[in-house]
Amino acid sequence: MSIDFERLSYTYQADSPLAFQALHEITFTIPEHSYTAIIGHTGSGKSTLLQQLNGLLKPTTGSVTINGQTITAETKNKELKELRQEVGFVFQFPEAQLFEETVLKDIAFAPQNFGKTEEEALEIARQKARLVNLPEEVWEKSPFELSGGQMRRVAIAGILAMEPKILVLDEPSAGLDPKGRLEMMELFESLHQEQGLTIVLVTHQMNDVVNYANQVIVLEKGTVIKEGTPDDIFxxxxxxxxxxxxxxxxxxxxYRLAKKGIPFSEGMPYDEASLAHYLGELIVKRGANNG
Incomplete structure (x- = not known):
């Protein structure tokens, strides 16, 4: 399920004195099963771009095509029901959307809303609760009795219960401590690898970009100014x-090591694996020379 933006522009309050163009003729492709990070400073248009992916916002001009379905300014909401099941959104602080009396009922809400029986929806909820590593002892508890990290897992399980093919993540680890943030990002990576989900991540965390993404899109003032692999960007x-x-x-x-005299003749390593490999080889080489 590839995503193709074709000269997509979006203007808030178009045709009014308060009109503001947030996106300018965006053109790029997100391949199926890829892990794409969209980066840019605040106000660059990242969140506006994400909301085009299931018609929360529709292009003012141009189009976005997802799995063969094209969204334009003329697309009606009733035409987007199936697509909105296939594109799951994890917004910042998704736990704010929890409302049911138990964890399982909250996770089961979406599939039941889309036509599953209560028992079918609850079985899906159990599967997704296991998938996001929620222990069985919390399934019948109120989600509001859980820790912040567990509440977020409940919310994500509810999104996964719709069986999306694309998972859109808007600063998904916001507000979590370092351990919780790592656990959350590893969860998304496992969904990408094991479930084959296409991941679209908006983040200010450059460590997450280099550790997980295989494509990076850089936005500035509503325009794509660079795209490529993490290696290209960093x-x-x-x-x-x-x-x-x-x-x-x-x-x-x-860079700090370079200032202290460590040579990086083949370019600066930007991820942990590359740096560890290079330093390991350097230690072996210097040990051989000293021997």
């Missing part, structure tokens, strides 16, 4: 600084 740290984008922690650490 091999140009001066360009990132010029556009007020952060560096992954590993790349920052590598």
């Amino acid at each position: 091999s140009q740290p001066d360009w990132l600084k010029e556009h007020h984008l952060g560096l992954p922690d590993t790349l920052t650490f590598a």
